[in-house]
Amino acid sequence: MSMVALEGLRPWVLQRLSAVYLVVYIIYALIYWLFFQTVTFANWHGWISQDHNQVLLGLFYLAVLIHAWIGIRDILLDYIKPFLLRLLLLFGVAVFLIGSGFWLIKILIVVNA
């Protein structure tokens, strides 16, 4: 399997960049909820509804999806050798992740509706 999309420096860089964003966002959210806010429905709903938090959470899941795609892709390329099975599983993972992305968009829209 030597498709350009499946090798190279770009996924390696993307994996690190998404990882760094995930760490930064988690620290941001943890500090806020551990030290500056009590966990109640009103506080939680208000926080998620804020424009900047919607953007940051959207970026968080975008980073999760990119990170998961590269990670699972690496696992499949390492352990699944038969071409057709590998292609099928990669396709399934892609559908799963893109579907998850649309689900998050729906959640974010409903929160503000």
Next chain:
Amino acid sequence: MSSDTRPKYLNLFKIKLPIAGIISIFHRLTGLLLFIAIPVSLYLLQLSVKDVHSFTTVTDLMLSPLTRFFILLILWSFVHHLITGMRFLFIDLEFFLDKNASRYSAWGVVVIEAIIMAIIIKGLFL
């Protein structure tokens, strides 16, 4: 000839993996678990922002003895993946490269992880 005594196959039970190798394999394993947990996280997020009642369902789920094992498994996966991942980022920056630094930083990961898990368990369940 010394080459005759080399193993002819990979017997996973005869390989003594160093601690850095063990936490690395678990980085991969926990990554797979977290991948499976993506829709679970979305489902819980969706419930948690719906209304007070659904929000309470989610917080109760965190504390229920039935789901406690899975919540802890996911939380541990998350903590392990995060801490070992940060170690890999340091390795990218050429820290922890020699044998001792690799070993000590790997044990450091285990210690930090145990402390974080103790705090989580204390905070959630005690």
